[in-house]
Amino acid sequence: MQEYLEKLDINQYLPGVIGSATNILLAIVILIIGMWIAGAVSKFVRGLGEKHEKLDNTLFKFLGSVVRYVIMAFVIIAVLNRFGVETTSIVALLGAAGLAVGLALQGAMSNLAAGVMLMIFRPYKVGDFIDAAGRFGNVTEIDLFTTILQTFDNQQIIIPNSQVWGEQIINHSHHEIRGVDMVVSVAYGENTDAARKVIDGVLAANANVLSDPAPFVEVETLNESSVDFRVRPFCKGENYFDVLYSVPEQMKKALDSAGIEIPFPHRKVIMVNESK
Known part of the structure; x- marks a missing residue:
């Protein structure tokens, strides 16, 4: 046993151990800093919607979440790089998966895009009486996918935003x-x-x-x-x-x-x- 230990050269393994420890330490640092940056940027974007009355808070909450997930995706890729993982194939796989999901959810994505446009340009707001998509009523709720109207006979009408944005909108409450x-x-x-x-x-x-x-x-x-x-x-x-x-x-x-x-x-x- 003693002869085996004498023959074992610890110095030849030391650089590898130190390198692995360094990579682990750097990966932890990258992960912590990345999480902090993602949270700070997300909070900043959400805060923009709360500071200005003309900006829709729902939209900026959504954008804040998107920014956070995008930053975290890059952080995870950077962490994997520290361990020598080939990330090119991962990025390609994520791109293909995103494309597949986008094609499967074309209707939802068109409603989302229309919802973003409605919240940016704000042709109407909650409480307005509007004619949209062949319907008339009081706007009770606007989210990223649908606009909800309440009619005079107390019916609730849920209209996909893509139908609203793609047609003529008459806002009866715009002018005082x-x-x-x-x-x-x-x-x-x-x-x-x-x-x-x-x-x-x-x-x-x-x-x-x-x-x-x-x-x-x-x-x-x-x-x-x-x-x-x-x-x-x-x-x-x-x-x-x-x-x-x-x-x-x-x-x-x-x-x-x-x-x-x-x-x-x-x-x-x-x-x-x-x-x-």
């Missing part, structure tokens, strides 16, 4: 003041000035109709059986539907009280006696 378009028809035999005076009186008496800007009341069309006024009162956005659904009835009652006829379609039938 809105015009409410409606048509009021009177008979040809009625005086248009008198009819306009009645219409103006109804609008002036409505508490939700603004005086500035002034309501628009003008004859728009001479139809077959009626003279049509284009009536456009202005109101605050939150009162839009109150004005839209209350003023027409008030117009009807006021015109009736003033003795002004509201016409309905007439058809004249001429009878011909062919026996004569």
Whole structure:
């Protein structure tokens, strides 16, 4: 045994042991520093969404998570390199796996991309009334994949973001003041000035109709059986539907009280006696 120990040259193994220990120590240092950097950068990105009201917090939370995972992927590759692992094949494998996942989740990725665009450009926000993807309702939630609407009859509609972003979006709540378009028809035999005076009186008496800007009341069309006024009162956005659904009835009652006829379609039938 003693002769074996004397023949064993420890010095020839010492550099390898020291090298392995150094690699392990450097790998631990790289891992710790990488985790710290990933956490700090992720926290910074998330903080951007919290600092500025115009930036969507949900988007920046998602971006913070993505940044963290990307940094950690590079850190793990760097750690493997310290142990002599060939990382080129690993990177290629990860790329192929990412491509396969992307192809399998094309629909989800398109919704994600649309969700990112919606949160960056913000064509609407929670609480707005919008027309989108052929649906109308109050926006109750926006996430990276879907937009959720609540209708007037209290239904919940979940719309994929790709359908919203790819179509026309009408935001009824974007402007603080809105015009409410409606048509009021009177008979040809009625005086248009008198009819306009009645219409103006109804609008002036409505508490939700603004005086500035002034309501628009003008004859728009001479139809077959009626003279049509284009009536456009202005109101605050939150009162839009109150004005839209209350003023027409008030117009009807006021015109009736003033003795002004509201016409309905007439058809004249001429009878011909062919026996004569």
